[in-house]
Amino acid sequence: MIAKISSTENLGGALGYNFKKVEKGEASILLAAELYQDKDGRYTMEEVFADMEALIPKKCRTKKTVFHCSLNPHxxxxxxxxxLMQIAKEYMEALGYGKQPYIVFKHSDxxxxxxxxxxxxxxxxRRKINDKFEGKRSKLITDALERKYGLIPSSKVSEQAAETPKVDIxxxxxxxxxxxxxxxxxxxxRFCSLGELNAILSAYNLAVEEVKTEFRGKKYNGxxxxxxxxxxxxxxxxxxASDIGRGVGYTAVQNRMKKSKQNVKLLIPTVRKKVLQTMRTSPNTEKELRQRLEEQGLRxxxxxxxxxRIYAITFxxxxEGxxxxxxxxxxxxxxxxxxxYFSNPARNPFLDETLYGSPFVRLEQSVTVQPLQSNAEEGDNIIDELIEDMVGDSFTSTGNDDWKEAAWQRKLRKQSKVNLRRKKR
Structure with a gap:
């Protein structure tokens, strides 16, 4: 469970954001503590705002008096x-807000x-609620709540990704x-191939496809x-890609992949170790593999x-992104x-110490010990990557390409060359 905490002095903005969701039918009020409730048992924006505002001391050194938090399960x-109500109560109590007025909204948008x-x-x-090491304390609380309620560990989910919904046509x-x-x-x-990028995008019901086209006798990739x-x-x-905006086209993605190949090198041994440890538990099904990897913080x-037949697997x-x-x-x-392996789980090659090393190899040793690794660039098995891309290319060419972006860049390069020639003269 990811907790995203913010501070603000705009009480109306924090409440308004949530009450607008309620009005649209995209949220509901689960719980309210120490706040006024009308005779019909409802809570309105105006009454909750007036109630909370009256509780804020007029002469207060704390400028950002409003606490706004989102709790995001897996x-x-x-x-x-x-x-969810019980989790909210225990979270607020443990963080030091148990005696404060608060309202809990469930978002289903x-x-x-x-x-x-x-x-x-x-x-x-007029005393400020203790917020020292609030982020670290919050993390300890959410970890404890996950264990108590048997929740799927969500520490692997980035805050930004947690707030990004799937594409809904x-x-x-x-x-x-x-x-x-x-x-x-x-x-x-960070990713080093379109296959890895597609694995990430699949969580958002989205895929990316490379297309090739020809425009005025010139070939372009998009x-x-x-x-x-x-x-x-x-x-x-x-x-x-050119219809979405800048920084998402062919050139930008290629540059991202090029930089990623250098950045991921230090992280490969850690991921490899987690996968090896998981496979040595001999998961019988793909579902078991997913569950055990999630415990290691991997998807x-x-x-x-x-x-x-499995033609591609991405961790x-x-x-870490x-x-x-x-x-x-x-x-x-x-x-x-x-x-x-999944064709015959009884034969587990990952238990073979001659191939994968001792199961007791320490993490810092695994940085230099690379089992079944060639002398090529670390992990960059080009043949496997090519096979994966060919087999996994299930999309057909659409003719809808990114040639406009490439043509524009080509035009700029030509203009730059012309300017250089004029300066030389």
């Missing part, structure tokens, strides 16, 4: 209203239901939704973004062809290895 978690809490940072005696603003997802992903995650269903099937018209995306650390294909971890972690 996207796969479906919790009852009673459970996106697939992942979550709650927002609005309270006050000062008490009736049932809504009119599809292009804006796609732009929001793509900008969030490109800002937070990208289109395609809304998908939960199974990855294309369900809407592809959107040209796995497995892709199969029509015959059910994602949402907290990194996606790594199995082949990038080493030859012993490719899709073929996992396909063979």
């Amino acid at each position: 996207p796969d978690e479906k919790l009852s209203d009673e459970t 996106i697939a992942r239901e979550h709650i927002h809490i609005v309270s006050l940072r000062v008490d009736s005696n 049932g809504k009119e603003n599809i292009k804006e939704q796609v732009a929001s997802v793509v900008h969030t992903v490109l800002k937070h995650y 990208l289109v973004y395609v809304p998908t269903d939960d199974k990855g099937g294309k369900i809407s018209t592809p959107i040209n 796995v995306v497995i892709r199969k062809n029509e015959s059910g 994602i650390d949402d907290k 990194i996606a790594l294909n199995g082949s990038r971890l080493g030859k012993g972690y490719t899709a073929n290895v996992f396909n063979a």
Whole structure:
């Protein structure tokens, strides 16, 4: 469970944001503590605002007197209203706000239901509620609540990703939704191939496809973004990268991948170690593998062809913002290895110490010990990457490409050359 805490002096803004969701039917009020309730048992924006404002001392040194927090369970978690209410109560009590007035809203405007809490940072005696190490204390509290209620660990989910909903083609603003997802992903995650990028985007019901076209005799590469269903099937018209905005086209993504190859090197041994430790528990099914990897803070995306053969496997650390294909971890972690394992779980190659090393190898040693690794650049098994991209290319060319962006860049380069020539003269 991710807790996102903010401070503000705008009480009306914090309450207004949540009450507008209630008016639209996208949120509901779960709980209110120490606040006025009308004769019909309802809470209105005007009454809650007046009630809270009256409790803020007139002469107060604390400027940002409003506490606003969102608690975000794991996207796969479906919790009852009673459970969410109890979690909110215990969270506020443990953080030091148990005796403060607060109101709890349940938001259901996106697939992942979550709650927002609005309270006050000062008490009736003008004393500020202790906020020292608030972030660290909050993390300890949410971890304890996860254990108490048997929740799926969500520490792997970034705060920004937690607030980004899936693309919903049932809504009119599809292009804006796609732009929001793509900008969030490109800002937070590191990836070295389009396959790894697609593994990340799949959580948001989105995929990216490279297209090639010819314009006035010149060949161009471009990208289109395609809304998908939960199974990855294309369900809407592809959107040209140049129609979304700057920084999401072919050149930008290629530059991101180039930088990522250098940045992920130090993280590969840690991810490899977690995968190896998980596989040595001999999970019998893909579902078990997912559950055990989540305990390690990793998410796995497995892709199969029509015959059910695993052709790609990607491990994602949402907290670190990194996606790594199995082949990038080493030859012993490719899709073929996992396909063979799940075809016959009784034969577990990951238990072979001669191939994968001792199960008691320490983490700092694993940085230099790279089992089943070639002398090529770490984890960069080019053949496996090419096979994965070829087999996984389920989208057909749409003709809707990013040639406009490339043509514009080409025009700028020509203008730059002309200016240089004039200066030389």
